[in-house]
Amino acid sequence: MLRKRNRRQPLERLLTARARRVLELAEQEATARGHDEATGDHLLAALACLGEGVAVTTLAGLGVDPGGTRGPAVSAGLGRLTELARQEAAELGHRYVGTEHLLLGLLHEGGTAALGVGLEQAREQVVKVLRGHAP
Template sequence: MLKSRKKTTLHRPLESLLTARARKVLSLAAEVASSRGHDRVTGGDLVEGLARLNDGVAVMTLRSLRIDVTRFRSAGADLSLITDLARQEAAGLGHRYIGTEHLLLGLIHEHPDVLNLQQARVQVIKVLCGNV
C-alpha cells in the first residue's frame, strides 16, 4: 500500500497534490517575489509566505519546536527544488498530498543549520497526530 502511495505522490502533477494551505502559501510566496521585483520564487519567498499565512502544520511544527520561521529567510533555493523535495518528503511519509509541512521539510533540506531534518519529521508526525 505504501509503495502505491509513494508512486502516486511522485508522479502526479504538483497542482493536484497541493492542499489549500500549501496553494495559499505558494501564492503568497509568488506575491512576495513579485513585490521584490523578482521573476522567480525562492525559499526565502516561501518562508515569507509561511509567515504571512501563519497557519498550518508547518507553522504549528515550528512553534512547537520554538523556532521562528524567520530563521529560514535567507533560504535562496529555487522553489522548484523545494517543491521536488517536498514531494519526496510526502511520498516518504506515505502521504498522497503536499501540505505546508512537506514544504517546510523541503526547506529544511536546503537549510539544515536551522533545524535537524529527522527531528522536524518526527515533530511533523506528532503535530499531525495531535500529540503537540
C-alpha cells in the first residue's frame, strides 16, 4: 500500500522555536488575566512581550507597536489562529510556521481593525522582512 506523500504534518512539528514561545506566552497572558482560553489579544500581547522576530519586525516596518494597540478585541482562540497561520505559511510556500504566520493568521481573523493594517499590506511587509529589505 502506498503512503500519501503530502500528508499534513502535525502543527507542533512545523512551529519554529520562537512561534512556540509566543504561543506559550499567550497562554500565560490568558492565565494571568484570569481567562479560560488564550485569544488573539493574548497573542498580540505575547508578540509585544517577546519583542523580537519577523512578526515584530514586520509590525515595526508598518509603524505599529504591538504593545500599544487599541481597538476591537480579537476573540478567536489560538487553535483557530494557528490553523490560519498554517494556511498563511502554505500560501507563502513556507514549510514552517513562524511568528510572521501567526501575525498573518491574527490579521486574517479580524486583527486588521485592532492593528490598523490590512492583511495584504502585512503579507507584503513579511516578504520584505524575510528578504532583508525591511528597516
